[in-house]
Amino acid sequence: MIVEMRTGTTPEEIDGVKQRAKSLGLSVQLNLGTNKVVVAILGSNTGQLPTDIFAVLPGVENVARIMKPYKLASREFKAENSLVSINGIEIGGKRIVVMAGPCAVESEEQLVETVRAIKRSGACILRGGAFKPRTSPFSFQGLEKAGLELLARVREQFGIPVITEVVDPHDVSLVSKYADILQVGARNMQNFALLTNIGRKKCPVVLKRGFSCTITEWLTAADYLLAEGNNQVILCERGIRTFENSTRFSLDICSIPVIKRFSHLPVIVDPSHATGHYSLVPAVAKAAVAAGADGLLIEVHPNPKEALVDGLQSLTPSDFARLMEELRSIAKAVGRYI
């Protein structure tokens, strides 16, 4: 941590900073510039310390971090890429893993029709929401437990792993009985009670990026899962909130290479929620694979016109089949396969 003192600071103020550092077991080095005193605070875990500890002291102008606040998710902590394995399907390796399905589970018929279509096209994991966090209390909130049972039935029938969202810390055990991967939605990225419980469960988890959280906050949230001993963490970029209003969110394509540079965790992309419109999904899905994403999470519905939730961003089975063909070419162009 770098502590910048105010111009004209006194020896007593500098001493105050030194004392505070020593009381925390940290060492201190002084940099005396022409008109600024800068104090470097050194130690192995300064990234985990709040900067306020020094910023409140008299004479301090500003405190800057050198170490990142996340630790277990960082590439410095673990140099090689992490792989997450779901029934033999490896996420984070050469294969681009496509998870597809409806936003919300509506009926067995809907699920069966969807699974047949997406398997035929090459998707290998089924997505479907049973608990739906909806902006308005007057909207359809999901089939809840009945939805989980439908997912489990289809999973058995077709031998396809299932990913579904969990929204309440106390539902983690329940949901993980029915699903192979738990999904933490964007609105829950900093629901730390939920993260801790999933961390303890040690099951595969997709951690969606909060739509106004920085990449640093996202990796620090992943630390909550990793700190409990759960290493099966997959990140999912799904768009951030910006001033642009022609799409629902703005997909942060730069986050893919940034994550690859600073973290060992696999990262997938959800082009459906980012764009909010089926006509924009293919371009963004292709961009994600070209940028180095390890997988995709795509909404597919047998009949989007009748979907209870988010029909506008769902692909039809035939649109999805066409997209998968195009994605195969892109995957090959970057040395991977689907």
Place this chain on the structure above:
Amino acid sequence: MIVEMRTGTTPEEIDGVKQRAKSLGLSVQLNLGTNKVVVAILGSNTGQLPTDIFAVLPGVENVARIMKPYKLASREFKAENSLVSINGIEIGGKRIVVMAGPCAVESEEQLVETVRAIKRSGACILRGGAFKPRTSPFSFQGLEKAGLELLARVREQFGIPVITEVVDPHDVSLVSKYADILQVGARNMQNFALLTNIGRKKCPVVLKRGFSCTITEWLTAADYLLAEGNNQVILCERGIRTFENSTRFSLDICSIPVIKRFSHLPVIVDPSHATGHYSLVPAVAKAAVAAGADGLLIEVHPNPKEALVDGLQSLTPSDFARLMEELRSIAKAVGRYI
């Protein structure tokens, strides 16, 4: 809802929109422009319908809402201002209610010292966090149950009402035993399981604005509380996330008059979290009162230099006393009092 058809749309496509509207019990009016067909969908609750229902139909270019998606929180639903009463202290009336105290409860001594100071200066509600949602798993997470007990003890001793945060839907009953007002933090504004449980509890609640949620989403989240029959809802503006990085968040001062125009709910302001720095708190607190806020939520710590959480944004008791004097003048200037 206004459905704009694509240029060159067919009679069959227009008919599809009409049929969909009728199947939902809505009426339809056609507007034929020189080169655009626009279909107006009319009914008493179109605000609660997702626009997707029409946007996915063939020939539709765009769908715009006329009605707002929130209902119970709107001034159209209830014209006169709502008042929330806590032990006889009325929020939303002529009095500016100041809630003050430390970010995190640390010890009984800390609380006692704080209460003495803030009461002397004119604050009438004590704030203090027992459950702290922290960005990093390696940070201090609050005293939890022990913190609640300290708050309750001080509440009894000094006869001052207490506000504290609840983060887990299953802790609502527990926390409401110890506190007079429950606080929903910014990161939980769209934690709908939490909102529903607090709604059912029917106790006073401060709903902080999610730091990247629009005012419309905020009022729609308030509908979750109101829909369960809890009318004691207080909104709290605490800054939104923007590109500006000289402050922790950017306080959206415009939200105060916007809320007053579109909603009947009282709204208070948290200048401490918005700015993140004690030197900026007074200016923003004064601005909030001048803009029409019904109260303030301010961090005060007897010794900010030793605070375990957010010391940099906490005022000392003497800074707070000075600010309260200034606030009294501003309150008077806008026809109110503290």
Place this chain on the structure above:
Amino acid sequence: MIVEMRTGTTPEEIDGVKQRAKSLGLSVQLNLGTNKVVVAILGSNTGQLPTDIFAVLPGVENVARIMKPYKLASREFKAENSLVSINGIEIGGKRIVVMAGPCAVESEEQLVETVRAIKRSGACILRGGAFKPRTSPFSFQGLEKAGLELLARVREQFGIPVITEVVDPHDVSLVSKYADILQVGARNMQNFALLTNIGRKKCPVVLKRGFSCTITEWLTAADYLLAEGNNQVILCERGIRTFENSTRFSLDICSIPVIKRFSHLPVIVDPSHATGHYSLVPAVAKAAVAAGADGLLIEVHPNPKEALVDGLQSLTPSDFARLMEELRSIAKAVGRYI
């Protein structure tokens, strides 16, 4: 335009809206809902009218646009893709056009070395800045006229077209003598005096997106160029400003398919300014081509360590050569070539 009246509006207020519309030569249709009156304003150019014209009238709650405010840049105005041709190089067709070169022109040696490298790798247009708009007055501001002369000399020697930025409306004639394409930088996207002058010059122009302008504002700025009769307009996405701070800007990858849907103009991508870091440029460049961009604008410097401006985001010639190989595969995967 859709004018929503306040609940409880009077016949006189509705009449006021009708009169205003008629005075502008527009027709009016009334939609009477259960508790709302909505007035549809119809006419061929309502997109170009400010909404204020109706919003200020008594009884009006809100005014929403149906027509987009841009016209000449829209696909409704011109259905087929526009092509811009520079010395036989067509932008907007099957070929992905790569423009490369240093951020700032520094010397003839630097330019010659760059051109040799980028031509060898397959780039076909040279970029280089002579006038540099710099955030600080104490930074290097470019070689100005001497820089233009260096560009022209190299252009002649190697037969490669040149793109360079113009920042002052009065320099348009000067710069267009030395360059084949004028570049309008992000900070000048709404410098309307500059746009008008370039429009009159009728020379090829790259219009960079303002870093906090919506796509709608961007296309409306393009209308300034098109309205003067200049049809050789190329759009360039270069990242928008968001809260994310691990990259200089956030590239809005969704803007590519949005532009393709709503406009006929070609669009290229600048991955160098968006990311600000050479290690992130290749992933974003590949994503852009996969998403459907018609070209790229990439910073290449023979010796980034010694660059006077933006060295951190410049590729070395060998990094650039490697990237071009990868881009060729992506281009092929989407049915195009470099």
Place this chain on the structure above:
Amino acid sequence: MIVEMRTGTTPEEIDGVKQRAKSLGLSVQLNLGTNKVVVAILGSNTGQLPTDIFAVLPGVENVARIMKPYKLASREFKAENSLVSINGIEIGGKRIVVMAGPCAVESEEQLVETVRAIKRSGACILRGGAFKPRTSPFSFQGLEKAGLELLARVREQFGIPVITEVVDPHDVSLVSKYADILQVGARNMQNFALLTNIGRKKCPVVLKRGFSCTITEWLTAADYLLAEGNNQVILCERGIRTFENSTRFSLDICSIPVIKRFSHLPVIVDPSHATGHYSLVPAVAKAAVAAGADGLLIEVHPNPKEALVDGLQSLTPSDFARLMEELRSIAKAVGRYI
């Protein structure tokens, strides 16, 4: 500047950083932590150096600034508040200076009526636009030179100073003949050619904040004016672009105390452009004065319903009169007057 080396950096890489610093006349201090090497670069003008100079070197992970990039606008450079004097009206002192008038000059009658009204209410400077930078080429662009002449005529008749916008660098001399204060609009905050010309003219200037520029960039833009010897610089906060869409922009109220802390320049607030709606202007204007703004820039139109530009955000003379009364009370509450 603080240069953080990659974990496992080599002595050669550290030496490369040292050499680069020495070649720029800077001194170097090494901080050796447990697993990080951090190099402090010291010198009197490191704030004006681009961080890229070090960031491109091998082994460098990150470079952070300690010194701010602006210099002449900083309080470190000049400790006491700057005052700008216009015909004896001092901006930056005890008096809150209110500038009011129409968005666009439309006619002599309109101006005369406006001046009478605003003078009566206590405004002391007339605002009015002759050159209007408009988003769309199809909108009214201002009366241009004829508008300037109208302003000058009214100025003479009523003895009231005039502020008006200049958009083209080559119009600076022309406009400054007719106006007492030049206004640089938000879209031109980084139009450096314009800033330089106004700097040379040494006339009073209001520098509006770019709607997506940080406070640091804003003060650095002020350095362009100051560097040419123009000390009569007034800053104007007018809202930044965020995701919130219920107002046109989000007024950054925190910027007022931030500016006061880090700069000596006076700062005023434009509540009209920030909110975009007359009903929100009073609350925001009062907040600005309470937060410490030195003045206000408010749109007033004798007949907003007939205004050619921005009628929705203009106050009527009677609304303005009422607001001025309220502002007087607020000013008094913060120890100032109007």
